[in-house]
Amino acid sequence: MNDITRPVLPPVPIAPPPDDPLFVDAIARGFQVLSAFHGASGPLSLGEIAARSGLGKSAVQRIVHTLRHQGYLRRDPRDRGYLPGLRLLDHALDYQRLDPQIARVLPVLMELRRETGERVDFSLRDDLRLVYALRFQSKRGFYSASLIGTSVPLYCTAGGLAVLSRLPRPEAEALLARSSLVPYSQRTLTDPQAIMARVDQARTDGFAIAQEEIVAGEIALGVPVLDEGGQPIGAIHVAGSLSEWDAGSFARSFAPLAMTAAGGLGGG
Amino acid sequence: MNDITRPVLPPVPIAPPPDDPLFVDAIARGFQVLSAFHGASGPLSLGEIAARSGLGKSAVQRIVHTLRHQGYLRRDPRDRGYLPGLRLLDHALDYQRLDPQIARVLPVLMELRRETGERVDFSLRDDLRLVYALRFQSKRGFYSASLIGTSVPLYCTAGGLAVLSRLPRPEAEALLARSSLVPYSQRTLTDPQAIMARVDQARTDGFAIAQEEIVAGEIALGVPVLDEGGQPIGAIHVAGSLSEWDAGSFARSFAPLAMTAAGGLGGG
DNA sequence: GCAGGCCGTATCGCTGTGCGATATGGATGT
DNA sequence: ACATCCATATCGCACAGCGATACGGCCTGC
Numbered sequence: 163m164n165d166i167t168r169p170v171l172p173p174v175p176i177a178p179p180p181d182d183p184l185f186v187d188a189i190a191r192g193f194q195v196l197s198a199f200h201g202a203s204g205p206l207s208l209g210e211i212a213a214r215s216g217l218g219k220s221a222v223q224r225i226v227h228t229l230r231h232q233g234y235l236r237r238d239p240r241d242r243g244y245l246p247g248l249r250l251l252d253h254a255l256d257y258q259r260l261d262p263q264i265a266r267v268l269p270v271l272m273e274l275r276r277e278t279g280e281r282v283d284f285s286l287r288d289d290l291r292l293v294y295a296l297r298f299q300s301k302r303g304f305y306s307a308s309l310i311g312t313s314v315p316l317y318c319t320a321g322g323l324a325v326l327s328r329l330p331r332p333e334a335e336a337l338l339a340r341s342s343l344v345p346y347s348q349r350t351l352t353d354p355q356a357i358m359a360r361v362d363q364a365r366t367d368g369f370a371i372a373q374e375e376i377v378a379g380e381i382a383l384g385v386p387v388l389d390e391g392g393q394p395i396g397a398i399h400v401a402g403s404l405s406e407w408d409a410g411s412f413a414r415s416f417a418p419l420a421m422t423a424a425g426g427l428g429g430g
Numbered sequence: 431m432n433d434i435t436r437p438v439l440p441p442v443p444i445a446p447p448p449d450d451p452l453f454v455d456a457i458a459r460g461f462q463v464l465s466a467f468h469g470a471s472g473p474l475s476l477g478e479i480a481a482r483s484g485l486g487k488s489a490v491q492r493i494v495h496t497l498r499h500q501g502y503l504r505r506d507p508r509d510r511g512y513l514p515g516l517r518l519l520d521h522a523l524d525y526q527r528l529d530p531q532i533a534r535v536l537p538v539l540m541e542l543r544r545e546t547g548e549r550v551d552f553s554l555r556d557d558l559r560l561v562y563a564l565r566f567q568s569k570r571g572f573y574s575a576s577l578i579g580t581s582v583p584l585y586c587t588a589g590g591l592a593v594l595s596r597l598p599r600p601e602a603e604a605l606l607a608r609s610s611l612v613p614y615s616q617r618t619l620t621d622p623q624a625i626m627a628r629v630d631q632a633r634t635d636g637f638a639i640a641q642e643e644i645v646a647g648e649i650a651l652g653v654p655v656l657d658e659g660g661q662p663i664g665a666i667h668v669a670g671s672l673s674e675w676d677a678g679s680f681a682r683s684f685a686p687l688a689m690t691a692a693g694g695l696g697g698g
Numbered sequence: 699g700c701a702g703g704c705c706g707t708a709t710c711g712c713t714g715t716g717c718g719a720t721a722t723g724g725a726t727g728t
Numbered sequence: 729a730c731a732t733c734c735a736t737a738t739c740g741c742a743c744a745g746c747g748a749t750a751c752g753g754c755c756t757g758c
Binding site: 187188189190191192193196197199200202203204205224225228229232233234238239240245246247248249250251252253254255256257258259260261262263276286288293294295298299301309310311312313389390 | 455456457458459460461464465467468470471472473492493496497500501502506507508513514515516517518519520521522523524525526527528529530531544554556561562563566567569577578579580581657658
């Protein structure tokens, strides 16, 4: 299998699974099957899908059959099981096309990319996580450099801290309490109080800095993006390499640019 | 509405809708609702979704309810209807993560981006169209520069012609016959024989060139990407601006690099 | 060789669920 | 004030989708 060829991202705190038994209807089952691939590292067989999705084998059989016909699932070229299908990208495109926030941020982000010369991202908050929605690489992109949809936790990323800093403090604390504070690297803080200290710092600074909290050798700067009502809906990131920058110079170089970019959105 | 703020892409030749009545089951209905957004240019109301998806209003009501709860659909922030939800990006990520072809092409494409300095893409064939699966922008990205999932027809794009050139000639002709040859710009060829001449040219050259066939001011070079069996599964593109290049210099500069990149994949 | 898995596929009733029909109240516009 | 569209809710019946089961092909191990 090709497990080894790709860097295994840390397990992502996936969105809140709506366990409400009311909503486990047939429509949801189709997506349960697709969601079976979230933790996968290669093609899945019918049996594996059934096990991972918690559905019966017969149900999976029928659902997979339909999904294949629709292009949402397909067989592995080497006939080793099933893989997500191309049609999924159509829906991702619709998301990007139609999201007003993305429309608002896209031009600003492109300008920021031009000004900084570094990788810039826009990520959107989904409860306890941030989902990367737009990305412009730098010249030397890392491996996973183009993968939209990657998600990271709020509590240990520059963008996440930036988002937390614009929530009411008790709400941020409650959010941390709901999070499972897993250390993603040696430098990840897992003590809620220490995290809140960084959040407070970010609140006064207007931005947050994170070094190697998810990816080794990477330094990132995050500024919150607010909606019309002043609620933080996501963050703009600037990411660089620690071989070229230290925290001080990175912040001095890019924090004003990033904050100006985010401020120019009209949300605050 | 925000119709105007984004460039309206030409209507995309979407994948073959499997009209097989056998497969219009409940699972498919969930995706029918999501697919209602493919042609949309803003939020959709329940009624609009019902009309576009061909489903009854009650069905749409229930399905939307479920999809909202699962994060695949959400209300427009300004309460003007429904929009695709963030969870869709999770599945798009799974597609990119798990597709062996993408894993194969990604490093090669990054290297090509470094060598050329221009925008490079990898697109995958889905019947009559190419779907952009990976994209690395140049310094000056265009507006839609980061939107994965965009699709373009085979018959009038550099990558599409490259793919056609590696199909058996009768198969390529049959494919053209099935396509609705819409002119996307003044320079789009719609005569099957003229198109086949370009395909033949691409077959001998090993690459194809297209100028402003989809986007004004853009020149693109496409080389086919083959699977282990020698079948064309997609294409690698290099795209530049006509203000900086003409067809001859563009081909001389990048065709060898692109062909070497595609050739280094092991497929042929 | 042959047994034992696990694979994907096919068939077939029963049951439970999702659909159609319908009603209501709130916005919006004229 | 009416008319129109919206989202939401309820309810009973038909039928679609699930569970159970069976079958043939392909490996792996002995």
